[in-house]
Amino acid sequence: MHELSLCQAIAGVVKPHAAGRRVDVVRVQVGALRQVVPETLSFCWTLVRDHAEMPDAELELELVAAEVACRNCGRQSTIESRWSVFCPVCESADVSVVRGEEFLVTSVDVT
Amino acid sequence: MGRFHRHDDGTAHSHDHGEHEHEHEHEHEHGDHSGYTTGSERIEVLEAIFAENDNRAAVNRDAFDSNGIRALNLMSSPGSGKTTILAATLDALAGEFAVGIVEGDIATDLDAAKLEGRGAQISLLNTSNGFGGECHLDAPMVNRALHGLDLPALDLVVIENVGNLVCPAEFDVGEHAKAMVYSVTEGEDKPQKYPVMFRSVDVVLLNKIDLVPHLDADVATYIARVREVNPSAAVLPVSARTGEGMGAWLDWVRAFASAR
Numbered sequence: 001m002h003e004l005s006l007c008q009a010i011a012g013v014v015k016p017h018a019a020g021r022r023v024d025v026v027r028v029q030v031g032a033l034r035q036v037v038p039e040t041l042s043f044c045w046t047l048v049r050d051h052a053e054m055p056d057a058e059l060e061l062e063l064v065a066a067e068v069a070c071r072n073c074g075r076q077s078t079i080e081s082r083w084s085v086f087c088p089v090c091e092s093a094d095v096s097v098v099r100g101e102e103f104l105v106t107s108v109d110v111t
Numbered sequence: 112m113g114r115f116h117r118h119d120d121g122t123a124h125s126h127d128h129g130e131h132e133h134e135h136e137h138e139h140e141h142g143d144h145s146g147y148t149t150g151s152e153r154i155e156v157l158e159a160i161f162a163e164n165d166n167r168a169a170v171n172r173d174a175f176d177s178n179g180i181r182a183l184n185l186m187s188s189p190g191s192g193k194t195t196i197l198a199a200t201l202d203a204l205a206g207e208f209a210v211g212i213v214e215g216d217i218a219t220d221l222d223a224a225k226l227e228g229r230g231a232q233i234s235l236l237n238t239s240n241g242f243g244g245e246c247h248l249d250a251p252m253v254n255r256a257l258h259g260l261d262l263p264a265l266d267l268v269v270i271e272n273v274g275n276l277v278c279p280a281e282f283d284v285g286e287h288a289k290a291m292v293y294s295v296t297e298g299e300d301k302p303q304k305y306p307v308m309f310r311s312v313d314v315v316l317l318n319k320i321d322l323v324p325h326l327d328a329d330v331a332t333y334i335a336r337v338r339e340v341n342p343s344a345a346v347l348p349v350s351a352r353t354g355e356g357m358g359a360w361l362d363w364v365r366a367f368a369s370a371r
Contacts, residue, residue, distance in 0.1 A: 002246055002278040009160045017154050024151055028160070035277050035307055085306050085340060093339050105156040 003037065003044040006103075010045070010059075011052035013105045023054040025109040031102035032066040033085070057108075066100025164282055167250035171257065171285025178262040180211075181368050182270065184286035186308065188301075189274030191294040192318040194222045195351040196360070197271060201229035203361050204267075208368050211260040213270040215248045222271065234259030238273060247278035250285055267368040276301065280308040288367060294319040295328045299336050306340045314345040314363055321350040 014026055026045075030036050038061050045059040068085065069076045072092035079088055079100075087095050159165070175182045187193045201210060210231040214223045215238060223235040236256040238245035245252075253270060260268065270286060272279040289312040293301060296319055302309040309315070315337050320330060334346045345363060349356035 002281065005245065005249070006160060009163060012163055013156065013158045013160055017156050021152075033307065035281060085310060094342055103161060104159045107156055108154050109151045110154060111151050 003040040004048065006036065006041060007044045007048035008052075010105060011048055011054065014054065014057070014108050015052065017108055018054065018110050021110040023057040023108055023110055025058050025060055026054075027060045027062065027106045027108070029062045029064055029102045029104050029106050031064045031100040032079075033097060033100040034103045036103065038063065062106070064099055064102050067098040068095035068100075069098050070095050161281075161283075164250045167254055168283040168285040171250055171254055172287075174257060174262060175268065175285060175287070178265065179371055180262060180265050180268050181288075181371060182268045182286045183364075183367065184270045184272060184279075184284055184289045185292070186272040186276075186279045186289065186312070187274060187292035187294075188276045188297060191274070191292045191297065192351050193271055193274070193292045194225050196292055196316060196318065196349070197269060198226055198229060199351050199354070199357060200269075200361065200364060201226065201231050203357070204364065205230040207365070208266040209264055211262070211265045211268040213248075213253055213256040213260070213268065215252075215271055215273045217245070217273060232260050232265065246273055246275045247282055248272050248284055249282045253284040267364075276305040276308045280305075280311045288313040290314045290316065292316045292318050293333075293337070295323055295326060295330070295333060299328070299333050302336045302340045309337060309340045309344075312341065312344055314347065315341075316360060317346060317348045318351055320348045320355060321353045 010026065010028060014023060030038065030041070041061065042059055049055055049057050066079045067076060068079055068087060070087035070090060070092055071094045073087060073090040075087065075089050076098060077088050079085070085095060085097070086093055172182070185193055185197065197212070204210060212226055212231050212233045214226065214233055214235045216222050216235065218237055218239045220235055223233050226233055234256040236248065236252055238248065238252065248270065270284055291308065291312045291314075293315050295317065317330065317333055317337075322328075323330060330348050334348070337344065337346050347356060347359050347363065349360055351357070
């Protein structure tokens with residue numbers, strides 16, 4: 001729902017690194033627990049990149065599965081369901097998120 | 112035979128292909144015919160996309176802290192009763208705390224008008240940006256709204272977010288705690304459907320409990336569902352309309368506002 005602002009934020013992160021060079025690829029890591037819809041993000045990017053003076057920049061998304069450590073049973077597991085935050089072993093909600101909250105620009109290709 | 116290619120960058124060249132597979136196994140530089148070398152360079156960035164928001168949130172938090180203010184981010188779905196609860200809260204706390212409100216609204220001043228005349232300073236923040244309006248408040252927006260408040264005079268700032276159970280949970284705006292209103296008319300499955308929001312908050316006001324007799328609703332089930340995704344939040348059943356349960360909420364606010 002807020003992918004347009006996220007794309008503007010991505011362009012804001014990229015710009016100083018590009019320093020005027022042409023941006024060809026922007027690589028973004030998205031954790032499964034971020035409420036980001038990859039298709040929507042990709043679509044919004046095609047709207048934002050022109051205004052951000054990087055019209056050739058392709059957005060490459062790397063999706064990161066969510067992983068939780070359970071305080072109840074002590075196990076660490078990958079969770080399949082997109083927004084679920086339960087321990088899949090014992091179904092406790094008393095978990096800490098190990099992976100899945102990433103949302104960062106990892107690298108850019110410039111020419 | 113060779114095949115002509117035009118690449119996205121406008122360069123063109125030809126080369127041979129295998130008979131069946133169209134594979135680009137070759138490595139080459141694409142000249143741009145301008146005489147410059149145009150080899151692509153990969154730059155490591157590793158920068159959080161929320162960094163700019165989070166930096167501004169820290170600025171807001173510093174502004175609150177240096178003025179001895181406690182700030183609360185109040186979120187909910189549309190129509191859950193945030194503004195009604197806030198109005199009752201302002202009436203009850205008038206004279207006890209000097210309160211400022213940052214009122215997030217996509218395009219109208221309807222909520223701000225409801226809160227007028229209750230002793231609080233109000234800074235209205237319309238989020239309309241030409242694309243139909245933002246679905247959340249972010250830290251730079253709240254920062255702008257803070258210029259509409261006389262911060263040194265305040266004890267407590269309540270940031271009434273845009274009604275939405277998804278986006279506001281993602282944006283730190285510089286608050287010290289997050290509260291949400293969740294009304295029994297929304298259905299008991301919402302914590303499971305919007306766990307990011309429910310997990311992010313310190314207190315849940317379960318509103319409209321005066322309607323329970325008219326619904327197939329059971330307050331204990333609502334509380335249990337919230338607990339499943341957020342074991343540590345305070346869950347306070349209230350009715351902003353009748354005032355039932357509001358005492359516990361007001362005590363929560365008093366303790367929060369006094370914890371400077």
